[in-house]
Amino acid sequence: MTYRKVALIGLGLIASSMYWAMKRAGMETHVSGYARSEKTRETARRLGLCDVVCDSLEEVVKDADLVVLAVPVGAMGGIAETIAPHLKPGATVTDVGSVKRAVIEAVRPHIPEGVHFVPAHPMAGTEHSGPDSGFASLFDNRWCLIVPDGAPDAATAALEDFWHALGANTERMDVQHHDLVCAVVSHIPHLIAYTMVGVADDLRRVSDQEVIKFSAAGFRDFTRIAASDPTMWRDVFLTNKEATLEILGRFTEELFALQRAIRTGDGDTLFDYFTHTREIRRGILQAGQDTEAPDFGRIRKE
């Protein structure tokens, strides 16, 4: 089954990239879009984002076979409640949130009988946000995790086909495991990056100018992810509290062990630790999830 009409709710980086990826794939699907802010809707209309940009939630979901909730996690419940009476029987509702247990708890109670809810999480992004930040290749070769959570197999398979057409690979996962995996590979790395950037900024004896000037020495890799959308990340941490606090506990435990090795001058512990972590990097290169081009494949700006 292909969707004849898709409704995108929230026109930020993910939804706008989905639209361009759908166009690139040559889908003949009709796409309606909605954003809460009038300014975003105007920008979307100017960019030609979506076949039609609607001014209400009721309008955008009308007749849609697939409704995509592409808003911060904290806003999903309210939207689900508003759109519920207007959903077409047999439609599928999905989302693109970075956490799944909280989204399911907020959205599922509002889903009417005869409508399927298939939560999903495309693991792709940049540090940019807004309707003009999207591009067709964002999902290419990236993973979209699908958390069927009891949805019928036909609805799940149709959503998987849709994501494949957008360039992504898919993998099914259960809710708990999704939230733990994401805490490890995404949420805690982001929190740590935010913290490191905050520390650098707060240190009076090292000026901001110095931090910026000399950032290529390692710090730069942190600022990239620490520039991501604040609303999205606030909601991630508020709604994936359990897993993030657990991984954070493991992280500080490990960090304290290395801190102790530094304090006591235990070079062997440091050396062994640093040697071991190299292997993981090699695995990532082999899996095609990064490049080993010089200077990390960045194009230098003069």
Next chain:
Amino acid sequence: MTYRKVALIGLGLIASSMYWAMKRAGMETHVSGYARSEKTRETARRLGLCDVVCDSLEEVVKDADLVVLAVPVGAMGGIAETIAPHLKPGATVTDVGSVKRAVIEAVRPHIPEGVHFVPAHPMAGTEHSGPDSGFASLFDNRWCLIVPDGAPDAATAALEDFWHALGANTERMDVQHHDLVCAVVSHIPHLIAYTMVGVADDLRRVSDQEVIKFSAAGFRDFTRIAASDPTMWRDVFLTNKEATLEILGRFTEELFALQRAIRTGDGDTLFDYFTHTREIRRGILQAGQDTEAPDFGRIRKE
């Protein structure tokens, strides 16, 4: 003054990149190279790295106007002691170490009268190491920090000219400030990245395969710097203990504040923190130290 003969001691990423950058600049300097391991010397000869690869420290520094210590920080003192009797009067000794106080303490006592010691730190690198990892453009538009520490201005200025020819910008800094700035922009980011990669690897419920597969969600940015040379980084932490422990203390303090905000559900604190860190990222882009190309400017491998 230009150096007629340059001796490179330690033929890893930095020294090999220096050689290729010197060739690219069309310098007519004679370059001799030395590495402790016979295998490295053989690789260097095979690659045509250096005009001559020597089998002893005595031989490599003979008649050299500039001697570059490009070995791990912990090895510099011993090398300085060995080469001291063979240094040409009027020569300059420099290094490329990531810490400066410890290098100065280890090297300066061995420098004979009439020889100048001008410590330096080129802030450039990749996660690769060894004689075959170098490339001519490594230092382009990067910073090389110069810590004159009492060296005559003529010797310092000559070294600065040399680094400019290799593509780098230079800035003079005092020892203490150098070690603090580097702890912030480089040493602690590396330690944190190593820790995060270690945590992910150690977590039994999330497989290594999953961590690797889904790394593009943020974790990837950490593995890159956590793949750097273990010997180099062990020595950095052992020799910049004071500054790294100080910044680490600040980091954990800050991290605990965010952890508390997550635990208590304090969304405003999280949002404000994440908003503020965006500004620093913008500064880095404006300073030309990174690209804002989609997918962080990485060239995707199929």
